[in-house]
Amino acid sequence: MEQENRKIPLLPLRGLLVFPTMVLHLDVGREKSVQALEQAMVDDSEIMLTSQIDLSVDEPSEQDMYHIGTHAKVKQMLKLPNGTIRVLVEGLARAEISRFLEREDYFEVEMKRLENEENDYDSEELALMRNVIEQFEQYVSISKKVSNETLQSVQDxxxxxxxxxxxxxxxxxxxxxxxxxxxxxxxxxxxxxxLETLNNEKEVLGLEKKIGQRVKKSMEKTQKEYYLREQMKAIQKELGDKDGKTEEVEELKQKIEEAGMPENVKEKAYKEMDRYEKMPSSSAESSVIRNYIEWLTVIPWTEETEDRLDINHAQRILDEDHHGLDQVKERVLEYLAVQEMTQSLKGPILCLTGPPGVGKTSLARSVARALERNFVRMSLGGVRDEAEIRGHRRTYVGAMPGRIIQGMKKAGSTNPVFLLDEIDKMASDFRGDPSAAMLEVLDPEQNNSFSDHFIEEPYDLSQVMFITTANNVSTIPEPLLDRMEFISIAGYTEVEKLGIAKNHLLPKQTAEHGLSKGKIQFKEDALLKIIRYYTREAGVRSLEREVANVCRKAVKRIISGERKRVIVTVNTIEDMLGQPKYRYGKAEETDQVGAATGLAYTTAGGNTLSIEVSLAQGKGELTLTGKLGDVMKESAQAAFSYIRSRSEELKIDEDFHEKYDIHIHVPAGATPKDGPSAGITMATALISALTKRPVKKEVGMTGEITLRGRVLPIGGLKEKAMSAHRAGLETIIIPEENKKDIEDVPESVRKGLTFIVVSHLDEVLAYALGEANESK
Known part of the structure; x- marks a missing residue:
């Protein structure tokens, strides 16, 4: 029967539970527990034992303990030297805590015993007893964790x-x-x-035994293989085959371990290694597998360099390496500043666009230097095979990884600055479209698992900083354009070229030609003459060639004993470089009838374009020459139609199209030309020829024309303005909608030019045409 409630001290147990009839030692150290034991010894040596629910709680409360525990008797208590008390307790009966009593020094509860003390048991319980004893005997025989004495006592x-x-x-x-x-x-x-628990434990023990036997067999197999390999090594050594396949296999295995591959790649490498071991050396596939394993071990999987994300350091590096390009450097520094702020590389792929020789490749190299990353360059010019990017499958003879993976091997780290040079020069043919393969490389959302046909396993390119370069954006496929952010490098002004020559080109070329400062001296006006009369380009490559040419002449004079020291002045330039190649100054010497100066934008930068019109008695035929494209021819037709529709206002004979054959020619006939921006230039030259009014020599113009005479916007104003400044023009006429682009033009160019903004051809004519030439 259940007994009445009684007050009793409580001892919470951590990680331990005491059953009735159990006798065991406990170590007690908590202050409240010690007080509870001492109170129990003062009363009748009886105490309530219950387990904590959460073992990590040092000061348990009522909610942290089970409410059913064991009523026990303290048989013995011993104080240990470290302050802990060791007690011997005997469980008497199950008991339930009815209520916790409030005491500060120890736990005290009201409890009632739940144990039934009757000795009469029915036959079902006796049967269960026998079954439990039998199952317990089987459990002991399997587990070996319970002694035979304990088993004997349970049986009794x-x-x-x-x-x-x-x-x-x-x-x-x-x-x-x-x-x-x-x-x-x-x-x-x-x-x-x-009974249920014993059955479960027996099953678990049976499984443990099976697993143990399996492991033992596996160990025996491994030991056997090791023994046989050691024997093979000994035999090879005796035969003098010191560089046999076994040694090679061990070397490859060591490389696999040291490569830091991901687990899936490592597993693949070992799988191929097993095939290689079993394959005869004479087999053709043996060398293919070995080549594959070696590639897996030389690609960087985990090696990376530590970024130096310091914007001020990057500013210094870019200023050291590049003169001018302020807007470009500003954009690059903004990009690096975002990386420093976010500590992440996720962002657009930079594409540096501009004419040849303006420093796109060297700018990418400077970015790598500023970040203190490894730099690797891959030229895409002429690449027309997809396998160049993705690699060949191993089934092909001489298969290799693609140039992306080869570049990563060359870089030696997972986070280099990877320059993809001349991305606009990629082509496609029957072997595939390499630009389609580049989509995965340049997409930040996909390139963390780039797939190379040779490697077969995904490779992470997400930490690579890709920078691309291009001369002509229009030839890049649209999907690739969408993945890149463009930084345009239009070219250099005359002042910037002078600074580049003094700070970069001269020191480089004099060092390459073995000339010290004491042996050659360039005057500033001499450099300016080279820039103006011997080069006409957006970049500085031709300028560097001419400086190198001067250095060679100087070396020859010094070596021959003609001079000990060469001073390059304005007067000695022609003696060294010959007659000037270009005419610097006005685009035209005088105002010309039927000739207007247009502004063109090419892949080599901006350029001036002279458009000439001649009239001859005839039947109204319109002839266009100068290797013009379809768009340019249509612009000429539109200008012609506009003039016919406005002949009365322009004071031109209404039947001029029946009296004259008109010939429009654009010089430099071997060079293909196309684009709509020559529209107003053609119309102005044609009207000039028909009205005999000369076009002002200092005026250049650019703009598309409509049949109603409206002037539409054009592209590349910055480059066109720089070419006009370079050619010595004073005024350029531009469409009104391009007014916002004037800010992009370098300040030194803006100061030397007057920009006339127009929206209709009538305004163009008012600025560009002079008075009628009466002599004609």
Whole structure:
């Protein structure tokens, strides 16, 4: 029967549970627990034992303890030297905590015993007893964790309740599971749970045994293989085959271990390694597999350099390496500043666009230097095979990874600055479209698992900083354009070229030609003459060639004994470089009838374009020459139609198209020309020829024309303005909608030019045409 409530000290147990009839030692160290033990010894040596729910709690409260525990008797108490108390307790019966009593020094509770002390058991419980004993014997025989003496004592127990508690105490269960057995008061239910637990434990032990046997067999196999390999090594050594395949295999395995591959790649490498071991050296596939494994080991998988994300350091590096290009450097520094702020490389792929020789490649190299990353360059000019990017499959003879993976091997780190040079020069043919393969490389959302046909396993390119260069953006496929952000490098002004020559080109060329400062001296006006009369370009390559040419002449004079020191002046330039190649100054010497100066934008930068019109008696034929494209021819037709429709206002004979044959020619006939921006230039030259009014020599113009005479916007104003300044023009006429682009033009160019903004051809004519030439 259940007994009445009684007050008793409480001892919370951490990681331990005591069943009735159990006798065991406990070490008690917590202050409240010590006080509870001392109070128990003062009373009648009886105490309530219960387990903590959460073992990590040092100061448990009512909610942190199970409310069903064990009523126990303290048999012995011993104080240890370290202050801990060791007690011997004996579990008497199950008990339930009815109420926690408030005390500060120790836990005290009201509890009632739940144990039934009757000795009469029915036949079903006796049958269960026998079954439990039998199952426990089998468990002991498998586990070997319970001694034979314990088994003997269990076999001698005659009471089902005591049997259940003793067996429960020897089962390897967690505290929560043991608590469930403690809370099960009916003996019948408890015995059923113990039977179920014993069956589960036997199954687990059986599985453990099987796994152990498997592991043992595996170890035996490994040991056997090791023994046989050692024997093979010894045999090879005796035969003098010191560089045999075994040594090579061991070397490759060591490389695989040191390569730092991801687990899936490492697994693939070892799989191929097993095939290589079993394959005869004479087999053709043997060398293919070896080549594949070696490539896996030389690609950087985890090696990376530490970025120097310091915007001020990057500014210094870019200023050291590049003169001018202020807007470009500003954009690059903004890009690097974002990386420094976010500590991440996620962002657009930079594409440096501009004519040849303006420093696109060297700018990318400077970015790598500023970040202190490895630099690798891959030229895409003429690449027309997709396999160049993605590699060939291993089934092909002489297969290799693509140039992206080869570049990563050359870089030696997972986060280099990777320059894809001349991306606009890629082509496609029957072998595939390489630009389609580049989509995956340049997409930040996809390139973390780039697939190379040769490597076969995904490779992470997400940490690589890709920079591309291009001369002509219009030839880049649209999907690739979408993945890049463009930084335009239009070219250099005269002042910037002078600075580049003094700070970069002269030191480089004099050093390459073995000339010290004492042996050659360039005057500033001499450099200016070379820039003006011997080069006409957006970049500085021709300028560098001419400087090198002067250096060679100087070396010859010094070596021959003609001079000990060469001073390059304005007067000696023609002696060294010959007659000037270009005419610097006005585009035209005088105002010309039927000739207008247009502004063109090419892949080599901006350029001036003279458009000439001649009239001859005839039947109204319109002839266009100068290797013009379809768009340019249509612009000429539009200008012609506009003039016919406005002949009266322009004071031109209405039947001029029936009296004259008109010939429009654009010089430099071998060079293909196309684009709509020559529209107003052609119309002005044609009207000039028909009205005999000369076109002002200092005026250049650009703009598309409509049949109603409207002037439409054009592209490349910055480059066109720089070419006009270079050619010595004073005024340029531009469409009104391009007014916003004037800010992009370098300040030194803006100061030397007058910009006339127009929206209709009438305004163009008002500025560009002078008075009628009466002599004609």
């Amino acid at each position: 127990i005659a009471e089902p309740a005591r049997l259940a508690d003793v067996v429960s105490s020897h089962l390897p269960l967690k505290i929560a599971e043991k608590q469930k057995l403690l809370e099960t008061v009916p003996v019948h239910d408890r015995l059923m749970k113990i």
